[in-house]
Amino acid sequence: MAIQAGRIRVLKDVEPRDGAYVLYLMQQGMRSRDNPALEVAVEEANRLGLPVVAGFGLLDGGAHFPEANARHYAFLLQGLRDAKAGLERRGIAFVLRRATPAKAALALGRKAAMLVLDRGYLTIQKSWYAEIAEGFDGRLIQVEGDVVVPVDVVTNKHEFAARTLRPKLHRTWEPYLAPLRARTVKHPADDLHLKSDIDVSDPDAALAAMTLDRSVTPVRRFHGGETEAYRRLDAYLAGPFSDYGTVRNRPEAGAASHLSPYLHFGQISPVAAALKVRAAKTGGPEDRAAFLEELIVRRELAMNHVHTNPGYDAYAQAVPDWARNALAEHADDPRPHLYDEEALAEGRTHDEYWNAAMREMRVTGYMHNHLRMYWGKKILEWSPSPEEAFAVTLRLNNRYFLDGRDANSFTNVAWLFGLHDRPWGRRKVFGTVRYLGQNTLKKFDAKAYLKAVDELCRAEEEQSPIT
């Protein structure tokens, strides 16, 4: 089946030039399968009689992945090892340059007949694309593979809430929910001999050789890579998924997929995941609908937000006026508890459930959605000002979650402060912004959650640290 035209944007419409290969800058979709940008590169290369090179740019110290630390880099390097193996099995070369993605693309692009980009919506990603478009004078194409419906196909405006985006997605998603066939590579890249600056075949050694923030350590709970991502999805659909519709809001029930780190690093395709969910033998229509609501509607609402609001990481721009005004009216309300960032990060509050959630996040890199809401609302309640709460929540989110620094991170943190929500009954500190209190903890077995977190964290802590 042809790749949907709505996924493809020609950024520089010139003929391919003489070159040794077609270059695909593999930056958002770190996978060798179900990757439309890669398949477009293969089609073009076959047409031109050339091999395909998948290039990747990686810098130490989080210079191009702000707030990234050893936890994120370990997962990313594990994923790149897997992607490289998958690419090489198909006859595609993988080359990693110790450079920003834009600089890597421009350097590798000198010998390329044309360049194919994938697509992400964060400001930093857009700045790479702009730099590439400025510096690369050959044919330049961008292919969307990170969402089901390309953001600008659904709407050009900032969506008000899930309820305004949902019908637009439901109207447009069917042609995009189609399987993607792997194209045969007609001209394998065996003779190119391009050298990588970092050897990802040993991710531990690669991580050890990099200069980066090691204060947040890699986790054993999640191993990076497309093989693991698809294995997890299959295991999930064979079991826990069958209760998703009814118990997805119960953190202790184990009904969530834990796919978010894999989606964040592009190690699994949201289209492939949605198709597998649709075809699952377990679960009923309500489980499928609930999962697709999260995977497509909620996730793509976040993409819409960061794409159409460049101020997504700043309180004054990310949070709607009504909510900022409501919170400002209550800025002087006394806070029953105040904690600074260090106390929060270390889980030293009076609330044992909150502390457990923070421990799960700090030690294992993950937290269930229901608790993320409670966790974030409490930071707002326990901070001297909403501005400070916003900054602290975002920093903790992006530092400790494996899926942090995602469109979902910025959007959901802003949700805590009123984005995509409506005014509720007025109360102290929050004004008319939605409040979550102890009742949130009564909706599930909170004691069972404490026990589960303890077991998960002990399993991490009792083993020697990973590099």
Ligand SMILES: Cc1cc2nc3c(=O)[nH]c(=O)nc-3n(C[C@H](O)[C@H](O)[C@H](O)COP(=O)(O)OP(=O)(O)OC[C@H]3O[C@@H](n4cnc5c(N)ncnc54)[C@H](O)[C@@H]3O)c2cc1C
């Ligand atoms: C304060 C706060 C901070 C958050 N920070 C992040 C973050 O940094 N990165 C991140 O990916 N998600 C974030 N989320 C959204 C959500 O909590 C996670 O995506 C989800 O918990 C991931 O677990 P899962 O893959 O097991 O989810 P599942 O329940 O199995 O859902 C499947 C997929 O649907 C998507 N999804 C689920 N819930 C949401 C949601 N509320 N909004 C958007 N997409 C969703 C995710 O891609 C997820 O992987 C945050 C939510 C809140 C309230």
